């Protein structure tokens with residue numbers, strides 16, 4: 001007997017059928033007349049995080065929004081991560097009310113300043129000074145030929161045909177893969193990341209609960225914000241050396257490992273073991289080595305560390 005109840009999945013399931021922790025990001029873009037727009041967004045997550053030659057975020061938004069229109073037209077935006085305080089969240093909810101940009105922007109209560117990606121570029125929006133961090137981004141419109149979409153075609157939604165993951169993706173939906181050009185960080189948090197964090201050096205971040213009804217957005221209220229608690233990562237379980245030998249023997253017939261070399265991999269998590277061993281074999285072949293020793297593993301690790309540093 002399950003300890004859960006099966007909840008029907010409906011449109012906007014993250015808001016209607018679940019409690020889904022999300023960030024609160026105020027996205028600044030430039031309107032057709034050169035003025036600034038800010039819209040509030042929570043469906044904004046890391047998309048390309050490594051191994052793609054660039055870093056990117058994914059934004060999911062209503063295609064009739066000002067933000068969507070501006071991204072289709074100019075492809076530039078700034079993701080402003082607002083801090084957890086009542087005033088900022090109140091303003092985020094106000095800027096999240098659908099409507100013409102000029103009306104809501106008349107009373108913008110955030111302080112604006114120039115970004116750093118390319119301040120001379122008129123298509124780059126200003127950024128919110130109150131934010132604890134800002135990602136300046138460019139839409140990767142070439143992916144899935146999303147550059148074929150135009151804001152002109154959006155009236156009451158888009159008639160289609162639609163893309164699957166970039167550009168206009170349904171009558172009212174859009175997905176944007178946003179290449180990160182700059183991550184700007186307030187000095188105190190920059191110092192924390194570069195010099196080492198302590199539990200009081202984290203910014204207070206509002207967590208949007210996802211669930212909403214017709215009257216409220218719900219988020220972690222400021223007075224209850226607690227300093228984050230450190231939860232230690234479990235120590236890696238040591239893999240038995242015979243299992244490592246088995247995996248190593250299956251990598252390549254011509255390159256062998258000494259027992260001492262295999263011992264170096266006992267703390268490598270199992271899902272990564274094959275990749276690590278294959279990396280060693282590739283290095284051995286490049287360097288004409290048939291028997292990998294503990295010293296070779298140290299050289300390979302040093303090389304990896306140097307490459308990572310670069």
Ligand SMILES: Cc1cc2nc3c(=O)[nH]c(=O)nc-3n(C[C@H](O)[C@H](O)[C@H](O)COP(=O)(O)O)c2cc1C
Pocket residue numbers: 024037038039040041042043044060061062064065066067068092093094095096097098099101208217
């Ligand atoms: C906290 C918060 C989070 C929101 N998240 C999203 C979202 O992820 N995607 C979306 O399409 N709309 C979201 N909205 C609604 C948009 O803010 C709303 O459509 C608004 O009109 C967008 O502004 P714009 O038209 O100036 O882009 C959110 C609103 C709030 C207050």
